[in-house]
């Protein structure tokens with residue numbers, strides 16, 4: 001049954017709560033290392049009663065388009081070395097981008113990677129020498145930093161600024177930083193994690209032209225591009241500059257169809273020289289089951305995705321109305337894309353604090369506080385809304401109660 005925003009209580013396939021404990025799910029067990037670096041935390045609920053709103057994967061099963069394709073591939077029974085040799089996968093993915101984004105690319109420009117993250121790491125090593133630099137806009141997805149600094153390249157950040165309640169690029173700062181002759185690579189996140197901005201044509205052109213003038217390669221991470229609020233559109237950066245060799249585009253079925261564990265991503269490299277260097281470092285082999293799943297969803301996953309988007313819109317509407325009613329000092333705009341809610345909750349806390357720890361210990365909600373996003377994330381939390389609506393509601397109630405309890409405590413002490 002289709003879920004509608006107007007009727008957010010109607011049953012949907014996305015309402016089903018699925019227990020992920022016992023499956024080595026990063027979401028369930030990886031938070032201690034990633035969020036707390038192994039430090040002690042005082043949790044009041046049992047592991048199975050925690051609400052996981054952090055890592056960006058979904059609590060929903062992948063579509064039948066993926067599982068049917070995987071099952072068919074498994075039935076074949078032979079799983080020898082596999083690579084993206086014929087045109088079938090290219091045709092499926094290129095017609096997906098043509099249909100949904102109005103952008104296509106040449107067959108020889110497509111490379112398959114075991115994820116966007118490994119591609120980011122690899123591109124830093126290929127493009128930047130040891131003393132050269134990488135830039136991104138903050139707040140930012142943590143792996144942009146890791147991709148630079150774990151290879152001993154310096155990360156330069158340009159802080160987004162809030163203008164009329166929305167995140168904007170500080171073009172003067174961006175221009176100044178891009179002019180550093182040591183700066184060779186810009187990680188653009190489009191749509192942007194964690195703010196959910198879908199950069200418009202003017203913003204894209206402004207950033208791109210500054211990068212072109214300064215000979216900075218743009219790696220446009222567009223992994224969230226299919227997860228738009230209904231009615232929104234996404235313009236791939238490369239679509240604005242079809243003849244440019246200075247843009248690498250990263251897209252994947254991982255976020256769109258909840259296939260992150262299958263480890264497959266699409267990297268489009270139009271510069272033949274860069275493509276050669278990519279090939280020297282990256283073997284062309286791909287997991288045959290992942291390849292089948294990715295082709296399956298690009299061919300047959302469209303209906304499921306649009307149903308998912310309506311459901312996510314409903315989850316965002318719930319967060320918006322709950323916050324206005326119960327936590328009115330929170331600042332929140334429904335994002336243009338992603339399934340991530342980026343909320344300024346600072347008014348409820350007397351001083352900047354580690355909100356990841358606060359909500360884990362006081363609400364048993366595992367979320368990512370602003371400190372996880374490199375810089376410029378103070379007072380914010382990021383909630384992953386790709387889960388059943390009942391879970392979103394319970395999370396919000398626990399957060400509200402934990403804030404109320406803390407305020408009562410402070411009042412009693414004073």
Ligand SMILES: Cc1ncc(COP(=O)(O)O)c(C=O)c1O
Pocket residue numbers: 056114115116117118141189193221223252254260264265
């Ligand atoms: C902007 C961005 N890039 C890349 C990734 C991870 O991509 P992959 O799972 O394909 O490595 C994420 C996951 O959250 C992300 O938000």
